Amino acid sequence: MLLNRKSVELLAPAGTWDALVAGVESGADACYLGGKHFNMRMHEGDFNFDDEMLKKAIAYTHEHGVKLYITLNNLISDEEIPALREYLTYLNEIRPDAILVQDFAVLELIHEMGIKIPVHTSVMMNTHNEHAIEKLKEYGITRVVVGREMTLSELSLFRERTGIEVEYFMHGDMCISESGQCIHSGVVFGQSGNRGRCLKPCRWAYQLIDEQTGEVLDKDSDGAYKLALKDMCMYRHIPQLIQAGVFSFKIEGRMRPAPFIRRIVSTYRKAIDAYIADPTGWQPDEEGWKSLYENRARDFTTTFAFGSPDKKDIGFDGTREPRFFSDAVKEAGFQDEILKQERDIDKSNPDHRTLSVRVNTVGAACAVIDNGADIVYVGGETFRPNKPWSLKDFAEVIAYNKGRAKIIINTPRTTMRRECGELEQFFTALRQRELKADGIMVSNLGSLKLAKRLTDLPVQADVSFNLFNHLAAKFLKENGLTMGTASYELSFEQLREIVESSELPIEVVVHGSYESMICDHNIPGMSLPFFNELNNPEVLDRRYALLDKAGEKHSLRVDQFGRNHIYFAKDLCLYPYLAKFNGLGAYRIEAQDYAPEFAGMVTRIYRTALDNLAAGKEAFHADDLETLKKGPRELGLGTYRFRRSRNSI
Template sequence: MVELLAPAGSREALTAAVESGANAVYLAGSMFGARAYANNFDEDGLREAIRFAHLRGVLINVTVNTIVSDEELPAIKDYLRFLADAGADAILVQDLGVAKLAREIVPQLPLHASTQMTVHSLEGVLALQKLGFTRVVLSRELSLKEIRHICANCEVEIEVFMHGALCVCYSGQCLMSSMIGGRSGNRGRCAQPCRLPYTLVNEKGEDVLGDKAGSYLLSPRDLNTIDVIPELIDAGVASLKIEGRMKRPEYVATVVGTYRQAIDTYYAGAGYKVADEARDNLAQIFNRDFTTAYLLDRPGKNMMSDRRPNNRGLLIGRVTSYDWDRRVVTVKLSGRLALGDQVDFWVKVGGRVTATIYELTDAKGNSIAFGQAGDTVAFSIPSAVRDHDRVFKVYDAALMEKGKAMYTAGAPVRRIPIAVRVTAAIGKPLTIELDDGKGHIASAATAFIGEPARKRPLSEEVVRKQVERLGTSVYALSQLKVSIEGDVMVPMSEINEARRQAVEQLDALRLAEFAFPPRKFAALAEPRPLPETKAQLMAAVDTLEKMKAAIEGGADGILFGGESYEHRTIALTDYEAAWQLAKEAGIRIDFNLPRIIKQNHQKAVEKLLLAWQQTCRPAAVHVHNIGAAALVKRLTDLPVHADYSLIAYNKATLAFLKEYGVAEATLSPELSLKQVQALAKDAPLPLTCIVHGRLELMVSEYCVTGSFLGSVDKGACSQPCTKGHYALKDRKEALFPLVMDQYCHMHLLNSKSLSMLPHAMKFAPLSVSMRIEARAMAADEIRHIVKAYRKAMRLPADLDEAQQAWVKDQEGEEITRGHFFRGVL
């Protein structure tokens, strides 16, 4: 049976999840979880949470899915040991360095690959399978067809999201929060800039959408797969996951309970059908409107909540009149409305009006507790509304109370049925045997030896009364067999003590089921040879014209290809020509792979790799995720360079990459210069830093221009990206350029160019190469900035006034130092 996996950001949410029918729960401790702002669990809380869940047969997966700094490595080692000792059932990781430490320190703990690892192909899944991972959480950009293919061709468990908030960017590939506000999504502190308003503008700065779309162009709807549960299960998915560790426990209870019923209905085999009440409950508890994301098709603008980035509630009626004097509105209901509910009016002028229902009257003016669909009701509101304005219920008091009952009852809601057998006889202790039907049988006996009864002999009724007193234990009496020989007397206190001991023993037997035997891991890989030539100054380009400009400027290395920022295919002939140019110039050339390589594009990439090996061998191939690294290793003997999106943030990750056969690495742009210096001191492989250019803040399967201008939801996109250049403008008038590659992935670039020009001379002494991200630049700009870096590399570390003025003139105004001097939270 498929696992129903629920989120828990608090103790109350954990209880709600378990009592509502979750098979497993994922949660975080106070450190290293990708939802740092949730009300997470301290060590005592984690131990108690694990025991609570295990007694009920529920697994606890702990998220350790942030990237960690060198300073945090000692703490995470201790934390991993604690989790193993506390009895966690698995750890969910993003950082490959953390995975390496877990393999070494707590090999008994199953490893789950977080969706933050950006695993979106069978190649990536198989790579992690070889590394000893037992489960992989796939990227949310995959179709049912792709998921089915992966499940059918791997041995690890596959986990997919089935409900909750969506990221517009491929998870693990977003730098927007950290670059704009210093809060890193990769470190669990995402500020959600995707939920803010933006305007799509052309090269002239003109709004090209107007009222054709809302302002929230990067805000996706919420995922809802209630209608495709059979297809997901039939695809072979092992675990269906609900997103929501930041959500309140009532949300967890409602969503888990709804999907529990849906999954059970599917397995019952009487035909799968979703009740209207179930749909309404999912919408009512929280929705930004719903989508199935990419499971069934390419939804384009239909995946976006562009008019509102937060909960929109459930449409329950329209305004029929408004009494300006009394400030009372009359509403024709299309759904239920009751006292204690809260509604939003979507008014035509002035935004929204919110009201809580404290008093409610019917069409005749009589006070009522609730109204149903078809009724006309009236109630007070604070501001004016107009006829035909829509009314959305954003808080349902009854639904919230139902959800609250799942974690405030005090005693278990879902109990485990047990069969109890009691025997008593004169001259023998009374014995109690408990059987949970799962192979666990516990028994206990009284210290008291049964005596002849003088007044009231022990009866089955008395025994039942004592045995049924299971109180706050997780068990419920389902069957009782009592065997009493003669008129025997046993004190009630003795029976109660025996029952307590039997319950404790049954608890222990059930908890022992969750121990894991140690696992052995295979060796990682053979080391790959290092590139023959090392370049101090590299330039990343996607056309031959840009490459020539970089060479003319003085670059001593080129990173060529990968994605085209000009939405054109980069053919083998382009790579061959680039290789020839580099050979003639006597400089190093590396080839780049795309950041995202989905199944339908992998064959073309494989052909390129094989051709490169035969006709134009690069110094290294740059890879952006574990799947791409495995692909290069499987097909070629070319050196592998782990690029910045295969995040290297600490020395443990660098050690892993070295062991995996990687020859070089580009460090994460979220590192500070101080951290770079520390890593470079004893780095096990050559390092590179990106020092200049517009950094990619997002790479997305969703395309703003294709969705709202190209009608991608209606079939083939008209490709407006080939007819002009576009950007997103934020509330502060900052412009974030958009580029669409040959695979129709949207790349959102930073509004400012990273520049370390005044500090260019500081990298060579560290033996760290520099890279200029030049794909978004014109040829003249590339030539100019490469030449400037070549000169700056020869300047002293402390610049005089003239040198500072020169640097400022070369850089221009719209620049940023990125995280080199501020780091990230």
């Protein structure tokens, strides 16, 4: 690859006009910014650009030979769709060089309205495999901001196989959770990180404890801020970025002041130009490094660029944290004043209401089948010390079932190169061994593409698709999916809009334990001096939890891929309110963290309640609610305590 000035793009953030000017004058090839609505930085009223300023910004950047990208990269709820149509019409008139998107609804509207603006996928779409790119190219996507968990070696192969233009974060604030897979702020505060309003629970103080005994395990650790990832800084690794095939070098920081932007952009501009002019003679300019380091907000890390992060990449002591957006709070119990006032979903019910259950073991699958589950989800991630699902396990469940329930094969939420390779082999084995499964559940566009290509089974969408509106449901239906699972971050009012408007059947989780974040970091390993899986692999099977300052205990589960799943302190329970939830494709129980006996008991209670509703009888029984309270965690309402997930208009 012969390099020239156009070989790479230096992409600068702008939250104000002064910051935009600073980026342009300092040598950015492109700038990105957001309007007053529909973007991932919605907290600060003085930031972002109104419609007239957007038009002015495009004119200004183009006069200086700089491209301008507009972020439209948050989840959209149904009440916001009319305003989104108006906004897209306006953007089509003023013609930015691209828009960055997360929600499938935007792709639907772009196609429907004939919008001619190039489209890039935001990092929030969590694009991390080549099969997803194949699907996105069908919608005219020209660039992807790849997931933060992708190493440069993986990225290089990814770029080579897909030919897609790649944008990669090179400097700034990083999330510890996988992009789009953190719902902690949305569920606890009604302010979703997927909608630009994150209150950053990852920056809280936590103790690492033994979940079963409560023993504090990290008394000798470096500090309490275990999820506080340091800021990305790839200044010393510009050659590796360029040679890996990264085209756009993205600086994060739309809330940063103009002098901060000017310093960073000019420093990177000089270093990139020096490498392009003389690659073999390049070395980091130490004056440039000193400027970045002495003016840093947090300390620096390279996160996943060269492999998995470790303890050196976490700001454990919290001393360099520039701002704490929130404090730990007790999660909501049955604070149901708003939910009780809500109008019931107005959609007809079938004679038999479908109950689905996700389980963790063969024993649990058999238990929920015996207690009336209509759909059983098996497979996908397994949390140690349970073993991953084998072909033999699937065959055993199918044989035991004898056609009583539908057996749906679940797949991992994250499918990097390893998982995609395993899925290809697994889907082929499903067909060759004639395992009589009834369908497949997928969590991203890549596994959807594989499932449709390698099997002839019905495919449905799991919660990782962040289904937030009826247009996203339409997108899924058009791509051959038979059912979609609603986002956990929807309020009842917002869920009602989707269920009443969608032609795609909508599944809703009504009970169970669920993850607030999914992390590709080894959280116990970064905090515990005795954690060494090579010397004592049993440390992987110990049950850990994070204890926050409000006294809430968040179970920590490690799957077979080494990913850490952080759970909410309370399990979701909608048992007292089932009569409001009409017209659902399925009522789902998340029993993946339940023992077989308890999973069967919960299934029986919900089966009885749904059957009573269908028969016009009382569904709620106080004794059954007391039984449900005997699970591993307290129960709560999650986001259904709020009127709505705070919007982005």
